[in-house]
Amino acid sequence: MKRRLIDQALEALVINNPSNINYLTGFDSLGFLCYQALIISPKLADPIFIARTSEESCTWELSCIKHAIFYDISKEEPLRIVAEMLAQAGLSHARIGLEMSTSTFSPLQFQTLCGYLSEAHFEDASLVVAEERLVKSPQEIAYQRSAARMADLGMQAAFAALRPGISEVEVAGIVAQALGKAGSENAAISPMCATGRRSAMTNVMPHRQTISYGDVVVLEHAGVCNRYHATLMRTAVVGKPTLRVREVSTLLAEAFSAAIDVAKPGTSVGEVDRVCNEILDRIDLSRTRVHRIGSSLGLAYPSTWTEAMGEHVFKPNMSFTIEPNLSLYNEGFGIKLGDTVLCGPEGSSSLSTLAPELVIID
Structure with missing residues (x-):
């Protein structure tokens, strides 16, 4: 996937589509009913997975994910965590791909993320993983x-x-x-x-x-x-x-x-x-x-x-x-x-x- 990001001139990709997350990691849960994201970037040694606390056991048992952050749905704003992870990776001003056409990423969530990372350049990358999935193994x-x-x-x-x-x-x-x-x-x-x-x-x-x-x-x-x-x-x-x-x-x-x-x-x-x-x-x-x-x-x-x-x-x-x-x-x-x-x-x-x-x- 990092090769595809380079080909698309993207410095990071935030994946919200549950099918794409499963394809890349094996994570299998209805947890997508609440916000979850997988951040991929050449600047990150491993992808970062963000999900609510109820998904911790599924994450470690059912996926290859190595780095995950679990948020308390009653206390924490997950988009703030996404923004913080991107900023810590030096991506505050980066070209970042978002899956804007997926039903699990709302216009309100997009506006919230833009508010946290006002200097970043966001663009639609809904097909980046989908294109990778076209030819089956x-x-x-x-x-x-x-x-x-x-x-x-x-x-x-x-x-x-x-x-x-x-x-x-x-x-x-x-x-x-x-x-x-x-x-x-x-x-x-x-x-x-x-x-x-x-x-x-x-x-x-x-x-x-x-x-x-x-x-x-x-x-x-x-x-x-x-x-x-x-x-x-x-x-x-x-x-x-x-x-x-x-x-x-x-x-x-x-x-x-x-x-x-x-x-x-x-x-x-x-x-x-x-x-x-x-x-x-x-x-x-x-x-x-x-x-x-x-x-x-x-x-x-x-x-x-x-x-x-x-x-x-x-x-x-x-x-x-x-x-x-x-x-x-x-x-x-x-x-x-x-x-x-x-x-x-x-x-x-x-x-x-x-x-x-x-x-x-x-």
């Missing part, structure tokens, strides 16, 4: 393959449970139970299930609404191994699907497969999107898409399981999502289809063993 890939097997088991449990009269929350609970039985940790986003008209509401959370005969049911969840996620999205119909649902789902499956086929090393995310949309536009469907293609996927904590979103060029050992989900809200249904995909030397392939097709529950 063999061990990371093994974790994601394991997570993908868990996700498949969760989806199969959902299909087995679908029937008229069962509620969305019941299905989501069955998925969660199956994932836990398979060894999955809690995901950054809990299992999702939506039925009928709600299937067009892409990110709606499960509710007590029950499934009726003929309903489209969209399902989305992730398996998790050592915080590494493998997401999975599928659509089912309880009973006989309409001709329109069949037409849309068949074309979406074709576009989905084509997107995976074209996601080869050297190909841009934009080109994969273009190929997908070209197929969908045979019947004017690209305008109903609700997700981008190619978001990097891996280690994650709430509130999102994506690592980096941007106009990347695919490289071997990059893992990412292919999820050209559709919301035909005016027609009363949506279709979800998405996998975790791994780019290899010759091309990409899904980590799921489940066919990318509409599932019909008789």
